[in-house]
Amino acid sequence: MINFTFRNDTKIIFGKGTEEQIGTEVEKYGKKVLLHYGGGSIKKYGLYDRVLRSLKDEGLEIIELGGVRPNPVLSMVNKGIDICRREKIDFIIAVGGGSTIDSAKTIALGVPYSGDVWDFYEGRTEPEEIIPVGVVLTIPASGSESSDSAVITNEDGMYKKGFTNELLRPEFAILNPEITYTLPPYQTACGSSDMMAHVMERYFTTVSDVELTDRLCEATLKTIISNTLKVLEEPENYSARAEIMWSGTIAHNNLLDTGRIGDWASHKIEMEISGLYDIAHGAGLAIIFPAWMEYVYKKDINRFARFAVEVWNVEYDFNDVEKAAIAGIKKLKSFFKEIGLPITLKEAKIPYNSFEEMARKCTEWGAVGNFVRLETDDVIKILEIAK
Ligand code: NZQ
Ligand code: ZN
Numbered sequence: 001m002i003n004f005t006f007r008n009d010t011k012i013i014f015g016k017g018t019e020e021q022i023g024t025e026v027e028k029y030g031k032k033v034l035l036h037y038g039g040g041s042i043k044k045y046g047l048y049d050r051v052l053r054s055l056k057d058e059g060l061e062i063i064e065l066g067g068v069r070p071n072p073v074l075s076m077v078n079k080g081i082d083i084c085r086r087e088k089i090d091f092i093i094a095v096g097g098g099s100t101i102d103s104a105k106t107i108a109l110g111v112p113y114s115g116d117v118w119d120f121y122e123g124r125t126e127p128e129e130i131i132p133v134g135v136v137l138t139i140p141a142s143g144s145e146s147s148d149s150a151v152i153t154n155e156d157g158m159y160k161k162g163f164t165n166e167l168l169r170p171e172f173a174i175l176n177p178e179i180t181y182t183l184p185p186y187q188t189a190c191g192s193s194d195m196m197a198h199v200m201e202r203y204f205t206t207v208s209d210v211e212l213t214d215r216l217c218e219a220t221l222k223t224i225i226s227n228t229l230k231v232l233e234e235p236e237n238y239s240a241r242a243e244i245m246w247s248g249t250i251a252h253n254n255l256l257d258t259g260r261i262g263d264w265a266s267h268k269i270e271m272e273i274s275g276l277y278d279i280a281h282g283a284g285l286a287i288i289f290p291a292w293m294e295y296v297y298k299k300d301i302n303r304f305a306r307f308a309v310e311v312w313n314v315e316y317d318f319n320d321v322e323k324a325a326i327a328g329i330k331k332l333k334s335f336f337k338e339i340g341l342p343i344t345l346k347e348a349k350i351p352y353n354s355f356e357e358m359a360r361k362c363t364e365w366g367a368v369g370n371f372v373r374l375e376t377d378d379v380i381k382i383l384e385i386a387k
Pocket of ligand 1: 069140142143179183
């Protein structure tokens with residue numbers, strides 16, 4: 001296990017009816033709030049009215065900015081920054097999933113910064129301050145509700161990039177599993193794929209003697225797998241929705257990578273796909289993660305065999321460890337297929353003509369991944385496997 005500092009300051013408020021607490025939570029930070037949300041699901045299913053009521057009950061002044069689209073874009077962020085400056089906003093509330101939360105986080109970064117907020121994503125500077133952000137989560141997936149990062153697409157060149165900084169952790173996140181009953185099966189599946197990917201990025205490490213976090217990762221993966229199958233059968237199964245929702249936060253709040261070094265190549269490659277072709281991040285990961293596994297598993301066959309045995313109940317064959325390793329990858333693919341996700345680029349209707357462009361953008365700051373360092377050519381080969 002390597003040295004680490006673990007910190008996660010996001011207050012989690014979990015359970016039935018908890019969105020009613022939003023007013024009292026926000027009121028501690030000021031009087032004027034920006035209410036940021038996506039394409040309308042929160043209005044359709046009544047969450048918007050409940051949030052608004054709670055905020056009004058505390059006498060808060062509300063300015064709204066809806067319309068965040070999946071794979072959120074910089075132009076929306078800049079619009080939000082202008083509004084916040086003009087209206088002298090004290091606090092930003094994101095009601096939605098990763099896209100809305102990341103848009104809110106980036107607006108919050110941009111307001112006190114005199115330059116272009118994209119500077120942070122280009123690595124030109126680090127932030128010194130941020131407007132506080134709070135979250136009402138509607139889709140467990142990205143883990144952005146308590147993560148230290150945000151992902152935005154700059155339409156100028158379609159660059160989808162992430163930025164990480166402790167300041168990006170929300171002040172609080174309200175997680176009511178009931179709110180997720182309305183998720184379409186495909187979005188539920190995409191969310192599960194994303195949170196599984198967050199765990200697997202951490203699981204495939206070259207750091208040895210990390211037994212506790214190995215076991216925590218395996219437990220989180222097994223919980224997501226069994227409960228995803230349950231909610232696809234029974235969308236209003238509270239217990240199963242709750243297990244998934246909490247798993248999504250645990251998967252990406254940095255607890256699972258304490259003492260180890262994660263990989264993150266699959267995420268970097270996927271971001272090129274969803275940046276360019278606007279597919280759901282979780283769907284892109286269902287295609288790329290197994291392809292990455294097939295490309296790198298020989299680096300540590302035992303770790304892949306352990307993944308197969310502990311997560312997928314594959315039988316361990318002492319005479320042929322590689323067989324178990326490969327069986328685990330196959331199980332992962334079958335699971336993604338079973339829950340309705342694409343597992344090839346073809347199934348997702350992604351053309352094959354931009355592999356070089358995606359690989360070049362993905363590696364523009366150097367090799368990606370830690371389990372195996374991947375150069376541009378390696379990324380192209382993984383995209384070929386994903387065809
Ligand atoms: O926009 P609305 O109308 O709300 O519809 C959304 C959207 O179409 C819908 N939805 C959300 N909650 C719903 C609902 N529909 C019915 N009932 C509900 N309760 O679901 C769709 C997807 O929403 P989105 O916010 O895009 O999903 P997700 O949470 O998967 O976020 C994806 C974004 O997060 C980034 C991804 O790259 C992607 O841009 N990520 C952010 C991370 C972070 N900040 O830490 C880490 C992740 O690895 C990821 O990269
Ligand atoms: Zn992700």
